[in-house]
Amino acid sequence: MNIAVVGAGAIGSYLGGMLSNESMNVSLIARGEHLKQMKKNGLTLKTNNHEKTIKATFTDSMDAIKGADLILFTVKSPDTLKTAREMMPFVKKEASILTFQNGVSNEEVLADLYGEKQVLSGAAHISAQVAAPGAVKQEGNHLFFIGSLSDDNCQKAEEVVQLFENSGINARSSDRILERKWRKSLWNVTFNPLSAVTGAAVGEILDSPELNKTAELVLKEIVEVAKKANIKVTKKAIDQVFSDAALVRHHKTSMLQDREKGKPMEVEALCGYFVKKARRLEVDTPVLETLYSLLTFIDVRKG
Missing domain, CATH: 3.40.50.720 (NAD(P)-binding Rossmann-like Domain)
Incomplete structure (x- = not known):
């Protein structure tokens, strides 16, 4: 083969x-x-x-x-x-x-x-x-x-x-592979954009009251987008986002690694796509919108 x-x-x-x-x-x-x-x-x-x-x-x-x-x-x-x-x-x-x-x-x-x-x-x-x-x-x-x-x-x-x-x-x-990938995206969208903007590792987001609250708001928004898109999201999958994060406290997300190396970040795949999906579905995502705006500016300025 x-x-x-x-x-x-x-x-x-x-x-x-x-x-x-x-x-x-x-x-x-x-x-x-x-x-x-x-x-x-x-x-x-x-x-x-x-x-x-x-x-x-x-x-x-x-x-x-x-x-x-x-x-x-x-x-x-x-x-x-x-x-x-x-x-x-x-x-x-x-x-x-x-x-x-x-x-x-x-x-x-x-x-x-x-x-x-x-x-x-x-x-x-x-x-x-x-x-x-x-x-x-x-x-x-x-x-x-x-x-x-x-x-x-x-x-x-x-x-x-x-x-x-x-x-x-x-x-x-x-x-139901796309549904499974949406569930995996709950974690990615919650932590990747926020870590790339702030430079914080996963554990730092968990330990900071302000960043932790922001991550919770992002998770809430992406769950609403998934539900409106008719993607089945269980309570177990939602709860697992932060419990999984606690297991990789020292991890730097892929977007943060790309930013630190001066590489293009996956802004569209891990943030922009979901923001645009939310707009089409008429779901409010103010926190994700803000992160998307910041990340787009960072990527453009970086060239």
């Missing part, structure tokens, strides 16, 4: 490394120093149980997608449309494109270009980071949910789940 990982950062490299074996032809499309080191020394993959060096195809060329049966799409959300268009000439019609990205808007972009039947959606619950160029570290438990956008493509999602499981990746299928 031929697999291509487009945007091989932390999660993409982890998946590509785990899937790489004698029966899999895996290509990781990356860039920068991470790519340079992988080309030179292979990918060093550190997990809870072991450390290994992965030998695969490492490249920055979309040519690596040719012949791929499965494309793991793990680019940052601001690059979704541009990257999806760039790879179109190389994607065969039988290939499945599985997105593991933040937010719930990337599926719409990919489906518009490739059709719902060719796109699978995934929700990644994992702590992984590029510890150094060419080296990815994964800690703690992990779980990947995978589902189809089209009812007649459920079997393909099941096959990918089995592929992951056979490679030592914990995975489950979901027949």
